[in-house]
Amino acid sequence: MPDGVQIDTDGVNDFGRGMQQQTGDGFADIAGRGADLHRQGVGFGSRMTPSDIVTEAKARYAQALAHAEANLRAYQQAAGILSTVAEQIARDFASADLSSAQAQQQVESMINSAMVEANRALGLQDGAV
Template identity: 55%
Template sequence: MPDGVQIQTDQVNEFAQDLRADADKGFASAADRGADLHAHGVVFGKSIPGDTVLDAKNRYAEALANTEANLREYRRMAVIFAEVAEQIARDFAHVDMSSEAAQLRVQALLDGAIANADAVQKGGQA
């Protein structure tokens, strides 16, 4: 077994493409569909008076908003990690992965993607 990192760049690139497709067609589409389906608001129990039904409606509306926000955030994170996978595939298509410099470059790209994702989650920009 050779020393160093073994990267199969075509598989990394395929992973990146799949992740990007999930981001563009999966998460984004699901969030948009959810928003469209619930654009009218929470209408169940509108003719039933009382705080219990109102509390349930409010919790349901909050759950819907959180789900849609999570789907949008999953999309943003998927794009960040698809970009780093594409970068790894490009950068390492023709290098000797047993070199320490190449291994450090892979680690730096992954660390950068994680830091970028953390910053985005904390309200920064990607």
């Protein structure tokens, strides 16, 4: 096996396209269903005499829903970033000599940059996974 990066550009491109489709369709569908389920707000406790405990529970539940929806949007953004770089790698290196040190560094740099950007979208620090 030769030294260097071995890339099945067709496979990487298929992966990128599939992830891009999930980014547009899959995450949007899930987020839409979640929004539909919670559009009316927090319903539990509405037929009870208001109490501090119920009011606090409703506030925490509403906050959890907001965080879940924000996470879905962040995951959608991160998936879009990673799918874009996968498609770019497949396109850029379809006919390149991937055994060269320069090509290896370029692929590594593209992946690292995408991971940093995806981690930021997820609210993680640069080195976190």
